[in-house]
Amino acid sequence: MANHTIAHDVYVPFLEKKGFLSWILTTDHKRIGILYLVSTSLFFLVAGIIALLMRFELLTPASDFVDPHTYNVLFTLHGSIMVFFFIVPGLAASFGNFLIPLMIGARDVAFPKLNIASYWIYLLGTAILLMALLKPADTGWTFYTPYSATTNTDVVLMTFGVFVLGFSSILTGLNFIVTTHKMRAPGMTWHRLPLFIWASYATAVLQLLATPVVGITLLLLITERTLGVGFFDPAKGGDPILFQNFFWFYSHPAVYIMIIPAMGVISEIIPVFSRKPIFGYKAIAYSSLGIAAISFLVWAHHMFTSGISETAAMIFSFLTFLVAIPTAIKVFNWIATLYKGSIQLHSAMLYALGFIFLFTIGGLTGVFLGALAADIHLHDTYFVVAHMHYVMIGGTVMGFFGALHFWYPKWFGKMFNETVAKIAWFFIFVGFNVTFFPQFFLGIQGMPRRYATYPAEFESLMSLSTYGSWILGFGILIMVINLISGLINGPKAPANPYNSLSLEWQIPSPPPHENFEEIPQVTDWTYGYGKKKELEV
């Protein structure tokens, strides 16, 4: 698709410059992408270790490893770190930064200085969170009032960290929207854009529009705690349900901030390893926008048991069912792409196929929770925990790992050991299912979430889930070791190891500082794989 040449004699990979300042002061989108990648991955590992500690406590019904308060702090930290410090910025900011300019044929994002400033704000937010660790909150990542307004843990500092972090997300979203509108190479029309760009664009819109709401909400909570103004605490004349409405008005779209970029990744990986054009390009592209739009209107499905009116419950249940439709459309189109393909089960492809399998379970179990009568029984039980992890790990994290394996050669100019990568995938896939599948049954049987201790009748399934977490942790450990050892002593990667047609693969690995010697002239879409018949389809 791209017809440009690279002058190899002046090629300097973007990773060439060394030294702390060359990183922290960089305005290169690829380096900023690495900064996000390293930071978010570290938080992922920390929050993952916290999860292993929680599961270890839950091996037996009694409170024998940590006391209940510590357990409550652990699940608060696990949720807050995973959501705000890993999943929201994970794919969107790390791969978004790295890939958006490369894929649309630009030298950088629209506002490179704003881009590094966004990262500094992210660092500031993490620094505040680390300070809050002296007396960490025990409210759960949802910070529900009035408990969060009354507990004597450091809710203020922790929510302030999240508040600061929000600005990073808002500015990154703004940057990506302008970049997608203004920086596309000549010929890169909207309907030629790689689907990852469509996904990133939908995500950026959500970041820009939804994040301010959670910022304001947390600010109100901080005001309530420090100045005693009653917004949410009924003892001070406030309304606790109001907090939930505000919180989910952001946090539900945030679920899609987390998942849509992963859907974009899957749409890139599958055509390359099937040697087929993506099936239903426009359906996938516009369903991302459709999901983004509807996602603003479903927040109260987290609140069916909270005391909202039957009419509100009816409307939100209906809209929740609607959001399932564009999601189903994507799954069907990905599978149709495989039809008559030439499928190579590369590790990145295994993560993509794993995504479809696990995300289907996550999506279908979401239907249970959207149906009002069923949700009354399942709400706040382990069923929700399982559903949410099938979407977030089975979906987003699988997409994240897939993206890591797929663009690794391009990003770092090295190759990892493919066999070890497949073994790691196997352990992750099996471990994940052993950990979370039993939790659906626990939830149906009534096991409530956020319990530091639990009735003995749940022990067999709870301990099975804990064993699964060990397999999952082991798989991730192998993956991390494999990827790091690839950086140290992996063989050099060619420019285009998978014969992809996308722009980023047409330049050297790793890309030079400003990506393209000459801005490419785009003449076709990204997915022109396979043999065209005489008559165009």
Add this chain to the structure above:
Amino acid sequence: MTWIPEVASNLAGKVDGVLLTITLLSLFFFVLITVILVVFAVKYRRKRDDEETPYITGSEPLEIIWTVIPSILLIALFVYGFVVYKEMRTPPADSVDITVTGKQWLWTFDYYNGKKTLNELYVEQNRPVRLVMMSDDVLHSFFVPGFRVKQDVLPGRYVQLWFTPTKIGTFDIFCAEYCGTGHSVMLGKVNVLSPEAYDIWENGLPGEGGGAVASLPPAELGEKIYKEKGCNACHSVDGSTLVGPSFKGVFGHTVELADGSNVDADENYLRQSILEPQSQVVKGFQPVMPSFKGILSDDEVTAVIAYIKTLK
């Protein structure tokens, strides 16, 4: 262990109908998707590097089919879920009202005849019950898996929940909304009694729980309260450690508190521990005990202390 709790209310079977319908439809689509995924991945697996693949970019009829069919099914499920939900939210006119109060970390139940129970709800088989609920502090959620009912309990506002218990027996009450350190010990039981047994309980005959019995000697009354008001969930009388310290041998001994100080366990120490438990937390234990102020009368507190004294 069965996959779903025993059906113990009039609503449970209806909720299970929704659950089962969605389960079957989900299984169908899950199997369909998985089989196609695996078949394609195996059948079209790359054999040679230069394999030719067709240039297929989409199909409008297929897009319409897999948009319309799921849409119809989803809307049908929505309607089914809503219809059952509506019924779950509409108590019959002849239901018995019981007032429920959630507080960190216990449930109290007030009945029409002035009876008051703690963590143990008594209801009559086949008679609709409406719970009028409020919280004393933070959010809680009243959840009985066997009845398939759940409702968040809010401070400063009444919410309601109803069911008709259909099976005689004892069923778990869980607090389902996170409420702080003692969230996972905020447990209760629903006792569904036969009409005859309920009649006896309602009229407060001895041995059927709930009512204060003035005629017993203090230590015996204390033992009765110990069992009925839920002390036994956290405090043993045989020296073993549960959530809280054992009652055995505590009276007259020195107790080390979490702040490092020591106190003598006399009558006043025990009284204060019952009424203001957070003020003197024993070393090695969590501050999760709820206050029994307003739940136990002075006479009852005295009786419990008298009982503890007998546990040497």
